[in-house]
Structure formats: C-alpha cells, structure tokens
Amino acid sequence: MSAFIGACGGGGGAAPPPPPPPPPAAQDPSGIWTGTAVTPDIPDVVTSFETVGAGDFTVGAAPFTATFAGGAAKTVGDQGLYSNGDFSWHVAAAGTVTFATPGSTLSLSTRTVSAGDNATIQVLDENGVEISSVVVPDAFAVINVTRDPAIGESLIGSVVITVTTGEIVIDSFTFGFVSTASTDDIVCLFAPPAPDDEFICAVADAAGNIIAGANGTFQVNGNQVSGMGWLYAAPGESFADGSTIAAITISAGTVAENTSLDLTVDGTGVSIDVTTTFDASFNRGSDLATVEASWLNFDIFGDASTFDVDAMGAISGSSAAGCMLMGQVSVMDAAVNAYDVAITVIDGGTCGIPAGDYNGLGATQDETVMDDKFFFGVFVDGISMIIGDPDRP
16 A cells, blocks of 8 residues: 555656746837938958969859959969969969959059060950050059049949960959948838738938838738838939849848837848837828828929829829829728828820839828828839828928
C-alpha cells in the first residue's frame, strides 16, 4: 500500500509550464501621416584593385557599378606600379570601364609600365561622345573629370583605354554621382486595413512644390509594416538611379497606432527613410457633404485644373490644357477622414499626362478653416499620377 501511495500521491509531479503569452495586438497603420523623407547621397564607387579577383570584374552596388574589362588586376612586385596598396589594373592592349549609372566625377591614377610605352585614355559621356582624352605618362599622374548637369553637361558613361605599345596600369579609381541628398516634406494617407490596404504619399520640396508621389498596398504584422507600390517623379525631377518611375518596396516599417509611422523605402538605388507622425484630422470622420464643393487652384504638373464634386460624390472638371476630368469620390469608412477617389482623364486638348482611369485616395485638410482643402492622389500603376490639394472657394 505504501508503494502505491508513493507513486500516485498528489503534489509529487512537476507543474505544467504556463501558456505562452498571446501575440501582441496588431497596430493599425491607417491614418494621415506627416513628416520627412530623407534621401541619402549615392556612395562613390572606389577601388584600388586589391580584392577584385582575376578576369573581368564589377565593383559597386547595383545600379551604381563600374565594370572593368580587357585588363587584369594583379601585383607584380614592383612598388612603383601601385599608387595605393599592392595591386593595380594592368592593360596591355585595350580595356574598358563601363558605368551602369552615368556619373558626375571620375578620378584615377595611371602610368605606363615602361618608359616609351604608348597609350591613351578616353572618357566618354553617356551617349558615347568624348569628354576628354589623355596620353598616359611614364610616371603616375591623376586624371580628374567633373561634369555638372545643372549647366547642361552630359554625364560620364565609360572609359576606353587604347594601348599602342607596351602596357599601362591604373590605380586609386574613384567614380561619383550627382548628389541626391535631400530632406523633403511628405504626407501619406494609409487607408483602413482590409479590404483596401492602400496608401498614397506626396513629397514636396522646401518651397512646397510636389516633386514625387507614391501609391501601393501595405501589410501589417504586429507593429511591422511592409508593402509595395510605385514611386513617380514630377516632371523635371528624377531619382538617384536616373529613373522617373520606380517599383518600390517598404523593406522595413514600424507603426505605433495613432502616434508614429516610420518606413524604409527601396527601389531607386538608395534607401529612403520616412519618419512621420499621426495627424488627428484622420479621426474626424467623412461624408459626401463634406467634400461637395468646387475645388480650385491645383496643378496637374503645371496645368491649372479644377473639379466639382456633387452631392452624390460625382467629379467633373477640366484643366487649362484641355484635360477633361470625370470620376467619383466615395466614403470608405464614415468614422475616418479617408475617401476612395477615381478620376478618368479624357484628353480633350494637349494634356501633359496619359488619358485613362486613375485610382487612389483623398482626405480633407485644414488651411484657414476646417476641411477647406482636399488632399488627393490618383494613379495609373507604374505609368502616371495626379496629386493635388485644391482649395474650397
């Protein structure tokens, strides 16, 4: 009996582990968010040929790369043939350096291997037109080229080496790009989650001019936000990689509901950091009576435009250049300040944008009095955008 009690008596076994804590509640990224978008400078392509390996090679990070072909990166034990480190790029007949993204600055050291060797180095622009041509000297000399697109100069596209006799070396190679560094204002509207999961953003410079817009879809997992979409440059603007329309991803994002939304956006060759705070006007609600008005004083890329919204949300309007605008504003969720916006552009003259069906979002904003502006962005995915903040008369 005592053995039976010892084996089955209460209190002798280990307590079961506690249940795991519930996952954190998902944060809601919907809202109007205002803040800054910080674009960094493109890093220079730099090499002294120490670790590039044998054969043809590429240095840099796409799309900001330089591809070297026709020579060999090596060391031959003669310190006089290296301006930095123990390697240089040797070219005995012909070599080329091709830049995936045209640049604005170039610096390299070069010399012949033996006195009397004969060679030239040509720097060509992005269209293959010669910018400069230099006869390679017998002692190390530095070749510098600088281009300024702000004064109409074309950018650097490639380097061509032609060796007539002997051999040359190149070392301390640096290639730079037009500055992209900027801190711009940004406003984004993230629609209520499912079934929409849409966002729009407008980016403006210090003078208030819209220089870019974005649209896409987002997902949230806990407080982590991800997404994908398109980024569009305004006319006369371009992104770091030279593009004017780019597919983008939100590679990292965090949200604190009704407080802050921070994103890292990739797709233009550099990572853009977006830091925003919540605009409480999102919580004021929405209805068609609020947006029923004649909305004036906005531009479609410099084309003065207006549109009316009637009591049923129907849009009708035009631009000075002859674009006809028709569409619909719809309430998404009456509890929040966000609207579905659809506009069909009909080219009745010489529109500066493609005709077609544009879709996006909108929200009212305050300038002088409540709801006297209507911020909206509509898009044809990957093709074009219309962004504006027209005034109520």
